[in-house]
Amino acid sequence: MIHLAExxxxxxxxxxxxxxxCFAPGRTALSSYRLRDGIEPIRNLCLTARxxxxxxxxxxxxxxxxxxxxxxxxxxPVAVHPTRQGEGLGGILMSHCLHLAHDTGFxxxxxxxxxxxxxRFGFHKLDGVRMPxxxxxxxxLGYELEEGAWVGVSGRVTRALDCKMPKPPQS
Numbered sequence: 218m219i220h221l222a223e224x225x226x227x228x229x230x231x232x233x234x235x236x237x238x239c240f241a242p243g244r245t246a247l248s249s250y251r252l253r254d255g256i257e258p259i260r261n262l263c264l265t266a267r268x269x270x271x272x273x274x275x276x277x278x279x280x281x282x283x284x285x286x287x288x289x290x291x292x293x294p295v296a297v298h299p300t301r302q303g304e305g306l307g308g309i310l311m312s313h314c315l316h317l318a319h320d321t322g323f324x325x326x327x328x329x330x331x332x333x334x335x336x337r338f339g340f341h342k343l344d345g346v347r348m349p350x351x352x353x354x355x356x357x358l359g360y361e362l363e364e365g366a367w368v369g370v371s372g373r374v375t376r377a378l379d380c381k382m383p384k385p386p387q388s
Contacts (some may be wrong), residue, residue: 218268218269219266219267219268219274219275219306219309220266220267220268220269221264221265221266221309221310221313222264222265222267223260223261223263223264223265224260224263224264224265224276224278228265228273228276231273232265232273232276232278235273235275235276235296235298236276236294236296238296238298238299239296239297239298239299240294240296244294247329247352248348248349248350248351248352249291249293249329249348249352251349251376252280252282252291252348252349252374252375252376253280253291253376254376255376256280256281256376256377256378258278258279258280259279259280259281259290259318259321261317261321262277262278262279262290262314262317262318262321263276263277263278263279264276264277264310264313264314266297266306266309266310273298274297274298274301274306275295275296275297275298275301275306275307275309275310276295276296276310277292277293277294277295277296277310277311277314278293278294278295279291279292279293279314279318279326280377281377282327282374282375282376282377283374283375283376283377284325284327284346284370284371284372284373284374284375285346285370285371285372285373286372287325287370288323288324288325288377289323289324289325289326289327289359289370289374290318290323290325290326290327291327291328291374292311292314292326292327292328292360293328293329293330295307295310295311297310308337308338311338312338315338315339315360315362318362319362319363323362324361324362324363324366325359325360325361325362325363325366325367325370326359326360326362327343327346327357327358327359327360327374328340328358328360329348329352329356329357329358330356330358331356332355332356332358335358338360339360339361340358340359340360341358341359341360342355342357342358342359343357343358343359343367344371345371345372346359346370346371346372346374347372347373347374348374349373349374357374
């Protein structure tokens with residue numbers, strides 16, 4: 218059984234080690250990391266997935282960004298330990314994060330990734346949304362947490378220096 222929990226400060230090094238294991242050595246040189254510099258992640262959207270014995274099997278982190286001035290969630294990185302890949306754990310982390318982001322009051326989510334993989338979660342290519350170079354524009358994908366949330370949203374993706382958490386929708 219897998220247990221999802223909000224990442225805590227004591228998880229940080231273990232999650233970083235998982236990212237180092239799963240991604241190329243130069244991962245922190247990517248343009249998406251420049252958008253995270255000096256910005257606090259969205260704590261309730263940073264999750265760990267652990268086995269019954271407490272072993273870290275996967276993790277996901279999320280940051281606030283602005284696209285043409287509009288607030289969005291920059292999803293990722295998401296990683297699953299190589300011994301647990303192929304079990305659907307990445308999908309569980311993604312789906313749970315998208316539900317949490319909606320419940321938190323965010324309207325839109327974006328990521329940099331392969332559309333054929335992320336399409337199954339509802340992501341699509343974002344035309345007119347420009348990540349810092351050298352990001353391939355075909356890999357800039359978006360997801361609407363609220364219908365029409367990406368309509369008319371375009372421009373540069375920038376750090377959300379003044380991020381105020383959205384107010385969750387009223388039930």
